[in-house]
Amino acid sequence: MTSFLRSDRSRPVAIWLLVVALLVLGMVIVGGATRLTDSGLSITEWKPVTGALPPLSLADWLAEFALYKQIPQYSQLNAGMSLEEFKVIYWWEWSHRALGRFVGVVFALPFAWFAIRREIPRRLFWRIGGIFVLGGLQGAVGWWMVASGLSERVSVAPERLMVHLGLAFALLGLLVWTALDAWAGAPRSRPNDGWSRASTVLIGLIYLQILLGALVAGNDAGFVYNDWPMMNGALIPDDYPGATLWATVAHTQGPVQLHHRLLAYVLALMAIGMGIAALRSRILSSGEKLLGLGLAGAVILQGVLGIVTLMAGAPVGLGIAHQLAAAFLLILAVAFAWRVRRS
Known part of the structure; x- marks a missing residue:
């Protein structure tokens, strides 16, 4: 061939x-x-x-x-x-x-x-x-x-x-x-191992968050626990854990929404940390630094959009916007990871 x-x-x-x-x-x-x-x-x-x-x-x-x-x-x-x-x-x-x-x-x-x-x-x-x-x-x-x-x-x-x-x-x-x-x-140069690993982990976490979001959608979990940062006034939802491990992971509204929230916090912290590290880096170019900062900002904006969507009761328009923003976030993360591998 x-x-x-x-x-x-x-x-x-x-x-x-x-x-x-x-x-x-x-x-x-x-x-x-x-x-x-x-x-x-x-x-x-x-x-x-x-x-x-x-x-x-x-x-x-x-x-x-x-x-x-x-x-x-x-x-x-x-x-x-x-x-x-x-x-x-x-x-x-x-x-x-x-x-x-x-x-x-x-x-x-x-x-x-x-x-x-x-x-x-x-x-x-x-x-x-x-x-x-x-x-x-x-x-x-x-x-x-x-x-x-x-x-x-x-x-x-x-x-x-x-x-x-x-x-x-x-x-x-x-x-x-x-x-x-x-x-x-x-690529004409050997990838920077540190940035390559970090950006790949970030892609993995964003992808996992998308999968958790699908479980939220599949369980109509955006229609319950519509306050934030609490869940009906509590840190842990009333139906946590579910009847079984599988029910907790994939089939119970409170747990799937909680898991989606928790990973969002982890993502936000990691993205902010990477944005700051990119800004201070002596290896990355100015364009790569800008891309890293943009990625951090996109993660934060997506988190805010998720909160607004939840507190509004997951209307169709906001739900579509949240999913579209997730797609753009993944594209931005892929572009950043691709670029830093060539630094």
């Missing part, structure tokens, strides 16, 4: 990967809106090809609505919903799936084109191929998540939502990092 590849860098490939990353960011936004509007279970079948077309007639709409009426979410939460109300949630889920299909096309066709023209840097070919496989897997994971809410639950399983969202953010980070590699070429 290496005979098809050449060059150390390719800016067209970098731009293509950034476009795909932007579309994945759009997927995160639409997916967040789908979750916050409880729309994710409105399409009860997985049809990767024929499902690309929405209902085109009244009979089609009635057939889709009849399928939705068979699941617990309708009977327990939305009994009596009108067809027009059903269409609102249906369009959110259909849009999410349609955008996913579009992302797949935007990735696959240019990938084949660049590979044939030998424009993909040799060292990045298999990484980009792996990203393509993960993107395909994301569709299957999305259906695995939806399937958890079609028989016994009125919403998807929180841990499956966490896997689905976690894979989306992993793809976003990989796309940005690989795009930067394609733009700049292979």
